[in-house]
Amino acid sequence: MKKTRDTTTAAVIIGNPNSGSAGDEGYLEGFADTLRAGGLTVEVLNTERPDHATELAAAAGDRLVIAAAAGDRLVIAAGGDGTVNEVLNGLSAGATLGILPLGTANVLARELGLPLEPQGACERILTGSASRMDVGVATDDDGAERRFACMAGIGFDADVVREVGPRLKRYLRSLAFPLVALKVFFRGDRPQLHIKDGDTTHVVQYAVVANGQYYGGDFETAEDASLRSGELQVVLVEKVGHLMRPDVLAHVLAKKPLDRTMKSFASGRVVAESPSGGRVPVQIDGEVWGRLPMSFRIEPAAVAVIR
Numbered sequence: 001m002k003k004t005r006d007t008t009t010a011a012v013i014i015g016n017p018n019s020g021s022a023g024d025e026g027y028l029e030g031f032a033d034t035l036r037a038g039g040l041t042v043e044v045l046n047t048e049r050p051d052h053a054t055e056l057a058a059a060a061g062d063r064l065v066i067a068a069a070a071g072d073r074l075v076i077a078a079g080g081d082g083t084v085n086e087v088l089n090g091l092s093a094g095a096t097l098g099i100l101p102l103g104t105a106n107v108l109a110r111e112l113g114l115p116l117e118p119q120g121a122c123e124r125i126l127t128g129s130a131s132r133m134d135v136g137v138a139t140d141d142d143g144a145e146r147r148f149a150c151m152a153g154i155g156f157d158a159d160v161v162r163e164v165g166p167r168l169k170r171y172l173r174s175l176a177f178p179l180v181a182l183k184v185f186f187r188g189d190r191p192q193l194h195i196k197d198g199d200t201t202h203v204v205q206y207a208v209v210a211n212g213q214y215y216g217g218d219f220e221t222a223e224d225a226s227l228r229s230g231e232l233q234v235v236l237v238e239k240v241g242h243l244m245r246p247d248v249l250a251h252v253l254a255k256k257p258l259d260r261t262m263k264s265f266a267s268g269r270v271v272a273e274s275p276s277g278g279r280v281p282v283q284i285d286g287e288v289w290g291r292l293p294m295s296f297r298i299e300p301a302a303v304a305v306i307r
């Protein structure tokens, strides 16, 4: 194996033992051993509850400064995109993000071109190079902020994520989202959303604010979305019913970018509101995070990541 990582590098692996392919707490030690064999100092930290990965990532900052002395500090998120998002939200300045994709969709890993098979991804942590990626930041009405690596979904898909929940996801696996999406689709009840880009207001029923191109696996939102574009791509779905039009559905199922059939624009900051005051949820990297009103901005090159 070609190794480029300095042996003064110290790493923590922060993992969700309940995610997709992980299975148990000892599982992550196997990957730690591979990294140790590559010369790194590695500690495994298992999450015990939602949001724990953010706390562990924040606390890992100081531990790694001591362990790495003058070397690189890696914080490796082991799990699905939910775990990656939590780690991203606790990552200290000066630490580099690594990813062991153990979820079902692994959207950020796809975006970065990482091997999706975990042992291969582990080897990439030893041999890959660190480069900077943009992150999106959502800000709610109370001023609370949440970073996102891949996307924020406003309305329809956030309703689906909320109804799927962890148990259904465990039982139905990749079938959970399409089945619940159909249920939410036929229920109707879709408040109007205002998506504001400077002085322009777009009136829609559903919108995706994309930092990267992929969605829910290898489906695509916006052709021009990239982790290094310095912009967010906003895809607007005027009526959710349009997603069921045969031409649109065929296009989506063929894994072609949604923005070729829907209106979209690039922006550094957008504001989303529900003029009727309806409760419109927002999903961030596949987990529900609050509801409208909310603003979304890009932080260009905010984080170093191994690819």
Ligand SMILES: Nc1ncnc2c1ncn2[C@@H]1O[C@H](COP(=O)(O)OP(=O)(O)OP(=O)(O)O)[C@@H](O)[C@H]1O
Residues within 6 Å of the ligand: 015, 016, 017, 018, 019, 020, 021, 047, 048, 049, 050, 051, 052, 078, 079, 080, 081, 082, 083, 084, 102, 103, 104, 105, 106, 169, 286, 287
């Ligand atoms: N130890 C834990 N117990 C219960 N929930 C956890 C634990 N650790 C993390 N979580 C929660 O589980 C959510 C889902 O985790 P994650 O996305 O990593 O796995 P996944 O659901 O298998 O992957 P995917 O999203 O690709 O299907 C996270 O957002 C997090 O809040």
